Amino acid sequence: MTSLVLDLLDWYAQHARSLPWRGIPDPYAVWVSEVMLQQTRVETVIPYYQRWMEHFPTVSDLAQASQQQVLAVWEGLGYYSRARNLHRAAQLVVGQHGGQLPSDPRALRDLPGIGRYTAGAIASLAFGLDEPALDGNIRRVLARLFNITEPARSPAGERRLWELARQLLPPGRAGDYNEALMDLGATLCTPRNPDCGRCPLNHHCQAYHLGVQDERPVVLAKPVVPHYTVTAAVIERRGSFLITQRPPDGLLGGLWEFPGGKLHPGEDLPACLQREICEELGVSVNVGDLFGIYRHAYTHFRVTLHAFCCHLSNGQQPQPVQVQDLRWVKLAELPGFPMGKIDRQIATHLLERGG
DNA sequence: TATTCGTGGGG
């Protein structure tokens, strides 16, 4: 074991964070936490993790739940394919692995939602195998320690960093090693303003010696994000509201929303809404007062959504032409349908004003 | 290989 790794493990023995999923000998708990932590902060995950384990304490409980129940518990965490994949994977574990999560990284990677990082994390943390796990923290720590000048997310950078993570790994202590690097990255070796003065590895750190820690890891230029104007219809009929279910995959897959869509060039807002409702539901709407304006930033685009109060013409029966499903629901039933953030805001405003 | 996928907090 190199002195660098020795210093790292010594520091971890003193400064390891106490997290709800640590020290729990249940591979399922490790799995759930790792999937929730993908691209998501620890502080955000903690309450979701605890609620999830209350709703679905075992793989079997998760496998038996409906996708709607699963999405409802996941609502607000984002990247909903994680929830859909976790659900499917639980059913595969029950059906193909006798209810026990496999320990072999290759078998883990065959499960939906488990990639190279998560397989290594589960294998090392839950099963004690000597597997590296390169996440954003470890990528940053290693890029600084060894002054990696290739962009960290480039193929060449990825190769070097995975190689380093595997070379440094102390046999028999992969779990602590991986956790230690992640804790160091999360608490001291942070993306901005790293606290190099308190870092237990500063005398090993090439970037620190060169004074370039703020420029490591090298990041690729990011594309500009487009901005879309969209509309949504709050359609009321005899005390019920019309909501539609999004397609099973893709953005907010399987979640419910107030129907509508993207504004086309040269179109005004009511025309956009009438066109979208006709395309999706095969009916024409009468567009009334503005209900509200909502802004939201997704990862790779932004939207401004204009919601309007609408009614269907007499006798019109909407059909699920371009949506997975549709439902007329009472106000009190809205909280039970999983939704993304914007549509949840609309539903909440609807509840607050009592229809 | 490059895009697509949410949301919330901090600077």
Next chain:
DNA sequence: TCCCCAAGAAT
């Protein structure tokens, strides 16, 4: 207000 980006995976 805006930009950054956080324990990545799938296609």
